[in-house]
Every structure is written in C-alpha cells, then in structure tokens.
Amino acid sequence: MKTQVVVIGGGPAGLLLARLLMQNGIATVLLERRSRAHVLSRIRAGVLEWGSVETLRRAGVGTRMDGEGEIHHGVALGHTNHQFRIDFAERAGRAVMVYGQTEITKDLYTAHDAAGSTIIDNAEDVTLHDVTGRPRVTWHKDGRSHEIEADFVAGCDGFHGVSRQTIPADARTEYERVFPFGWLGILSETPPVSHELIYSNHARGFALASMRNPHLSRYYVQVPADDTVEGWSDERFWDELRRRLPHDAAEAIVTGPSIEKSIALLRSFVCEPMRWGNLFLAGDAAHIVPPTGAKGLNLAIGDVALLAELMSAHFAGDTAALATYSDRALERVWAAIRFSVSLTGLLHRFPGQSAFEQRLQEAELAQIERSDSAQTTFARNYTGLLT
Incomplete structure (x- = not known):
C-alpha cells in the first residue's frame, strides 16, 4: 500500500490537513487510533481567528460555521468588579468566530465522507519507520498487521501521540512551563x-x-x-x-x-524542530498553549494550512519549499505562546x-x-x- 502523505491523527488538525491536500490532488491516508464516536465526543473550545475562518471556508467546510457560528467584534476584560470592552473592529479591523471544535470536526468528517477519503480509525500500535528516508507506517486493526509507504508523514496526533516521540530525543528540544x-x-x-x-x-x-x-x-x-x-x-x-x-x-x-x-x-509546551526528515509535526503534537488566549485550535489550523501549501508546492516541483516549514510555523507558535502566557499571568x-x-x-x-x-x-x- 502506497500514498503520498500519511496523516496521523483524526482530530481537526489531521482532518483539515487531509482535506486541504486532497483538494490539491495529493493522495492521502489518515490514521486515527480511536473511533470516530470517541473523536466526536471531545468537548473543546472554539474561538476562531479570522484567518482560521477563511481557511475553513477555503477547505469547503464553512457553510454550517457561517450559518451557526457567532461573530464576535470584541471582548470584555474585568477587574475590581467592573469590565471594559476592547473593540476588535476598531482596533484590529477584524473579528473572531465562536464555533465549537466538535462542530468543525463533524463538518470535516462530512466533507471527507462525501469525497470518499481513506480514513482508518481504531488503528492500534501505529509506528513510524525510516522517516528520514522513505517513510513507512505500520499499525494493527482487527487482529491484522498493516503497512503503508509514503513520501511524507504528518504527525497531527496530539501531545501523547507517537509522531513527536519518533524524533530522537537528542534531535529535539522541548520547552515547557506547567x-x-x-x-x-x-x-x-x-x-x-x-x-x-x-x-x-x-x-x-x-x-x-x-x-x-x-x-x-x-x-x-x-x-x-x-x-x-x-x-x-x-x-x-x-x-x-x-x-x-x-x-x-x-x-x-x-x-x-x-x-x-x-x-x-x-501549561505551555513547544517542540523544536517541527520537522525531522520527512516527518512533519502540526498542532498539539508540537505545541500546547494555555487556553487563556484562545490559540490552541488556531495554531493547529495555521500549521496545517502552511503545511498543505508547502506540500502542494513540493509536489508541483518546488522541492525546496518544505525546508521552510519548521521555522515559519515556530515563528507563529512563539508569538502565540508569548501572548497566551502573558495573558495568563495577568488574569490568574x-x-x-x-x-x-x-x-x-x-x-x-x-x-x-x-x-x-x-x-x-x-x-x-x-x-x-x-x-
């Protein structure tokens, strides 16, 4: 079994990356270790930066979001028993959208089902091999062993997933504050x-x-x-x-x-680099932010939007494009970490x-x-x- 990109993780990051790649004609197989019902049972926040809103629209999964999401043009900060409002439109010229992460995941699954995407859930013992050369991914399901070869592996499997741990410990630097x-x-x-x-x-x-x-x-x-x-x-x-x-x-x-x-x-957590050979990390597999700044889901969307763009450029002939991924993604990650940690320190x-x-x-x-x-x-x- 062969494909161009194997995506590890069936949360919103992995689903969105697979969707964006497939829109550009890139063959993709997605592996998720849990059932779809379990993935959809996760309750998560959903404050979307406007760039995230536009990415979801480009992915063709914005219809229900636009119909049911709540556009917020500001936010209130409270102290000493009163509050004041910060006007996003006046101060930044844009807004945010409140739309639950679970709903985004539902929309992405619906789009994948309609497109006939290859999504394998309940994939146990997922293991990555030879990621600095020709990657292979193995897993077990229904009592059988399976293997697939790919050009690239995208690790969207969260903090506890296998992808980041595949990078040798002496080849990654991890920063954390609990x-x-x-x-x-x-x-x-x-x-x-x-x-x-x-x-x-x-x-x-x-x-x-x-x-x-x-x-x-x-x-x-x-x-x-x-x-x-x-x-x-x-x-x-x-x-x-x-x-x-x-x-x-x-x-x-x-x-x-x-x-x-x-x-x-x-907590805050960052893994550097976000690329090792032909393995690329995205979302919580590479970084965690305190929820105070509403950045976790947005960083994941930003990662996969960038990764899809660079992978598409690679398969179109620009073989140098992917070399920029880690540095470009980390620039945004650290900016979000700074804001989230600062706001956490101010409010708690x-x-x-x-x-x-x-x-x-x-x-x-x-x-x-x-x-x-x-x-x-x-x-x-x-x-x-x-x-």
Missing part, C-alpha cells in the same frame, strides 16, 4: 450572560464567561491543579462564578444544571500571590483600559497577529 492551577469548566443549556466573552481577574481567582451558541453557555473558574470535579456541585460553581465576575455580569447570569463538567490543567491568581501583586495586576488592566495602543496590541494578538 502552571499551578487549572480551569474548572461547565457547559449548561442556558443563555450566555453576554454576547461576547468576559475574562475576569479577581482576588479569588480567574473566571471566564463564554458560550457555544445563544442557548448553550460555557463558564470557567480557576481552581488548584490538584482539585477534582467531584468537589464541585453545580451550586458551588455558580456561587463562585458570581463572586469572580464583574457585578453587572454576575447579577445577569442565568443558572441551570451542568451537562458537562471537567478540569483542564494549564498564583499560589502565594500577595495583595501587592494583585494590585499590580489590577493596575495593568486599568492601563489597558485607558490606553488605545495597549488595546490595539491586545486586539491584534487575540484576532491573529500573524494571519
């Missing part, structure tokens, strides 16, 4: 408290008011890294969220039973943080509130600095 807290998030079938996101700094900890659609709300509060979901009843969560949000938002919240509740730990309460340090955070937010240039910088970073 934060001493997480986000406890709930999903509830209630109208959102605001039509735009509210990020709130509070002495008790960070809070975020978000949404999936006009009838589905997503809220978060900062919790210690060792906290558990079992310790948080719905009543306790709503009480804590009200304490941390600005007063006007807290008074307007419509509460209801949670339909999903989970804790996500925060750290263990042992003093009243002095809390007041410094509030003073920094007040400076952003008063400064046109600071708001412009924030808006350009949030909506996509390098898109």
Whole structure:
C-alpha cells in the first residue's frame, strides 16, 4: 500500500490537513487510533481567528460555521468588579468566530465522507519507520498487521501521540512551563450572560464567561491543579462564578444544571524542530498553549494550512519549499505562546500571590483600559497577529 502523505491523527488538525491536500490532488491516508464516536465526543473550545475562518471556508467546510457560528467584534476584560470592552473592529479591523471544535470536526468528517477519503480509525500500535528516508507506517486493526509507504508523514496526533516521540530525543528540544492551577469548566443549556466573552481577574481567582451558541453557555473558574470535579456541585460553581465576575455580569447570569463538567490543567509546551526528515509535526503534537488566549485550535489550523501549501508546492516541483516549514510555523507558535502566557499571568491568581501583586495586576488592566495602543496590541494578538 502506497500514498503520498500519511496523516496521523483524526482530530481537526489531521482532518483539515487531509482535506486541504486532497483538494490539491495529493493522495492521502489518515490514521486515527480511536473511533470516530470517541473523536466526536471531545468537548473543546472554539474561538476562531479570522484567518482560521477563511481557511475553513477555503477547505469547503464553512457553510454550517457561517450559518451557526457567532461573530464576535470584541471582548470584555474585568477587574475590581467592573469590565471594559476592547473593540476588535476598531482596533484590529477584524473579528473572531465562536464555533465549537466538535462542530468543525463533524463538518470535516462530512466533507471527507462525501469525497470518499481513506480514513482508518481504531488503528492500534501505529509506528513510524525510516522517516528520514522513505517513510513507512505500520499499525494493527482487527487482529491484522498493516503497512503503508509514503513520501511524507504528518504527525497531527496530539501531545501523547507517537509522531513527536519518533524524533530522537537528542534531535529535539522541548520547552515547557506547567502552571499551578487549572480551569474548572461547565457547559449548561442556558443563555450566555453576554454576547461576547468576559475574562475576569479577581482576588479569588480567574473566571471566564463564554458560550457555544445563544442557548448553550460555557463558564470557567480557576481552581488548584490538584482539585477534582467531584468537589464541585453545580451550586458551588455558580456561587463562585458570581463572586469572580464583574457585578453587572454576575447579577445577569442565568443558572441551570451542568451537562458537562471537567478540569483542564494549564501549561505551555513547544517542540523544536517541527520537522525531522520527512516527518512533519502540526498542532498539539508540537505545541500546547494555555487556553487563556484562545490559540490552541488556531495554531493547529495555521500549521496545517502552511503545511498543505508547502506540500502542494513540493509536489508541483518546488522541492525546496518544505525546508521552510519548521521555522515559519515556530515563528507563529512563539508569538502565540508569548501572548497566551502573558495573558495568563495577568488574569490568574498564583499560589502565594500577595495583595501587592494583585494590585499590580489590577493596575495593568486599568492601563489597558485607558490606553488605545495597549488595546490595539491586545486586539491584534487575540484576532491573529500573524494571519
């Protein structure tokens, strides 16, 4: 069995890359170790930079997004029990789209099914061979062994996947920062408290008011890294969220039973390089960002859009194109890491943080509130600095 590109990982990054390659006539086989039902059960955020919106449209999977997604022209930052708005249109000349990652994955699967793409799920023991020469990928399914040869392998299989681990340890440099807290998030079938996101700094900890659609709300509060979901009843969560949000938002919240509740730990991670021979990393296989800046999905989309462009150029005769991938991708990755880590530090309460340090955070937010240039910088970073 042979193909031009084997894509490892059936999440949005792998599905989108395979879709973009196939649009350019490049033969692709996608391997996913879990079932489609499992992939579609993952609940993930979905704040899309406008460059990501346009990429999905180019991939032919933008129709439902445009019909159901929520365009946001700004965002609110809260501190000392009040909030102020940053206008994206005024400050950056573009907006963002709120559309759940699960919905993007559904749209991509639908497009692949219609095109007759080769997607192999429940592929166990996926192993990469000879990636610095003529790559081969082996796996097991239904009690049988399988092998495929390819020109290139794209590792879109996440932080715990096999792709990054295939690069020898002495050939990669990994950078990591683990934060001493997480986000406890709930999903509830209630109208959102605001039509735009509210990020709130509070002495008790960070809070975020978000949404999936006009009838589905997503809220978060900062919790210690060792906290558990079992310790948080719905009543306790709503009480804590009200304490941390600005007063006007807290008074307007419509509460209801949670339909999903989970804790996500925060960290930053980058692997360099993002290419090893004929293996290319994209998305969470190469980098993780704290969710504060809404960059994780957007970085994955940016990676695969660039990789599809360069692979298409390669197969059209430009054999030097792919040599630029890692450096170009990492430029955007580090810009997003800087913004996300900076915003995380500004909005969260750290263990042992003093009243002095809390007041410094509030003073920094007040400076952003008063400064046109600071708001412009924030808006350009949030909506996509390098898109």
